[in-house]
Amino acid sequence: MNEKEIAEIRRRFRPDKSNITHIRGCYVNDKREIVTGIDQSLAVMPQEESEKLLTILRRALSGTVGKNLVDIPFTTQQVVDSEEHRLLMALRDSALKDEEAVQAFFQRVIQSLTLEGGYLILLAADKYDVPYRSKDGERQDDASSEVYSYILCAVCPIKETKPALGYYVNENAFRSCRTDWIVGAPELGFLFPAFDDRSANIYGALYYSRDIAESHGEFVDAVFRREAPMPAAEQKETFQSILGETLAGECSYGVVRAVHDRLYEMVEEHKANKAEAPLVVSKQTVRRVLESCGVAEPQAAEFEEKFDAGFGADADVSPQNLVDVKRIEVRTPDVTIHVSPGRSDLVETRVIDGARYILIRANDGVEVNGVNISKF
Incomplete structure (x- = not known):
């Protein structure tokens, strides 16, 4: 229905x-x-x-x-x-x-x-x-x-x-x-x-x-x-696990961000078109996103195998169950960053002097504990 x-x-x-x-x-x-x-x-x-x-x-x-x-x-x-x-x-x-x-x-x-x-x-x-x-x-x-x-x-x-x-x-x-x-x-x-x-x-x-x-x-x-x-929450955890295990050492912010952004765009397009049929995606859809980000063929094939094992052969899943379309969450043991959907471009990762950093582009409207910050 x-x-x-x-x-x-x-x-x-x-x-x-x-x-x-x-x-x-x-x-x-x-x-x-x-x-x-x-x-x-x-x-x-x-x-x-x-x-x-x-x-x-x-x-x-x-x-x-x-x-x-x-x-x-x-x-x-x-x-x-x-x-x-x-x-x-x-x-x-x-x-x-x-x-x-x-x-x-x-x-x-x-x-x-x-x-x-x-x-x-x-x-x-x-x-x-x-x-x-x-x-x-x-x-x-x-x-x-x-x-x-x-x-x-x-x-x-x-x-x-x-x-x-x-x-x-x-x-x-x-x-x-x-x-x-x-x-x-x-x-x-x-x-x-x-x-x-x-x-x-x-x-x-x-x-x-x-x-x-x-x-x-x-x-x-x-x-x-x-x-x-499968409960929606479990679908999300399963998808995250499959993505992380497949990419392993090659799992970057750019790839995860691209997958999130593409699924988010599909949800928004579906709403804008006022399509009546529920929106679902297949393993091939996500694989194409991975390949567009430069993921190698063996890893893309492995993703499909793990997808079948996790969700069932040739299963179609609602993209709203795979990612949080309302926000992107970047988390470290001590810091959690929430990014509005469609604005993942504000965040980037970089290695400076051998240390890994998460950089957030900030222009106006920066607050700390409710206090506006004008000087950096």
């Missing part, structure tokens, strides 16, 4: 847009026991509470595509005949009214997922009368292309509030507020089926993880029977 498709579904989770009639769920304590079940009608709930529930669910469709939101593809065999796919289809087709399927899903999550403390599993079913869009992108609300039926799951930690001093208006007094338990933002979740090309795709799901360093592989395996995607 691309950003536009995700945003279109995310907009559904508002009182005036949604066809969600009720929410299913269960509260699980730290002993993996169901404390209570939830089957609440949004129609009879106070508006403030229903809006908060929809907001929590909507957050399971937030974050960055490729980092927090990743596609989970099913094999043809899974769609034709597999227990995990049948369960998801039963949840969707029954709009969460198949009690046996709902309870089976809860148990599958509880038996697999490990979270610190208790958590809340929320499920919502919706039917979206997808408006037709002409080739020029014009939306026609009176013309529908299909009805997209789907479920959204959000798993939220239950957090204990901290003791505090509060002011009670009715009593006109300050006194201690008792600790309580509140529902936190979703830690993980998913949308099924995927909304690809603005249409239902039962061969895929959209998976959400709040922490880009954690993919919750046990949950992915239990619900989808698929290998969990």
Whole structure:
């Protein structure tokens, strides 16, 4: 799914847009026991509470595509005949009214997922009368292309509030507020089926993880029977390791800077072109950058081999997961320098009298501890 498709579904989770009639769920304590079940009608709930529930669910469709939101593809065999796919289809087709399927899903999550403390599993079913869009992108609300039926799951930690001093208006007094338990933002979740090309795709799901360093592989395996995607943070560490090991003694600031700048430029070009498809790069793309910096053929070939070993054969990866497109970081044991994207030319390395230096070109606006420096 691309950003536009995700945003279109995310907009559904508002009182005036949604066809969600009720929410299913269960509260699980730290002993993996169901404390209570939830089957609440949004129609009879106070508006403030229903809006908060929809907001929590909507957050399971937030974050960055490729980092927090990743596609989970099913094999043809899974769609034709597999227990995990049948369960998801039963949840969707029954709009969460198949009690046996709902309870089976809860148990599958509880038996697999490990979270610190208790958590809340929320499920919502919706039917979206997808408006037709002409080739020029014009939306026609009176013309529908299909009805997209789907479920959204959000798993939220239950957090204990901290003791505090509060002011009670009715009593006109300050006194201690008792600790309580509140529902936190979703830690993980998913949308099924995927909304690809603005249409239902039962061969895929959209998976959400709040922490880009954690993919919750046990949950992915239990619900989808698929290998969990490599977390975005791990992708970055893997890429950095491959680059450093490949270049070894030939690893220079100029080469690393060139790779960063090229990937940054690709991200900016993709944004400027407003391309709908998510941006990905292949090992060949990075290899061409390395070769343009003078990296020798044997090292470039070694990079491709290590890339396959680290990410999988012929894998395509989001460039936003490989480098920090918001800044360049130059670090020594005692000094850390952050450089704005697109301005890596302000930094250079040089050897002076046998000692290695990092030089930063500085004209105006130099400050030390908030004090403007005019003399060097």
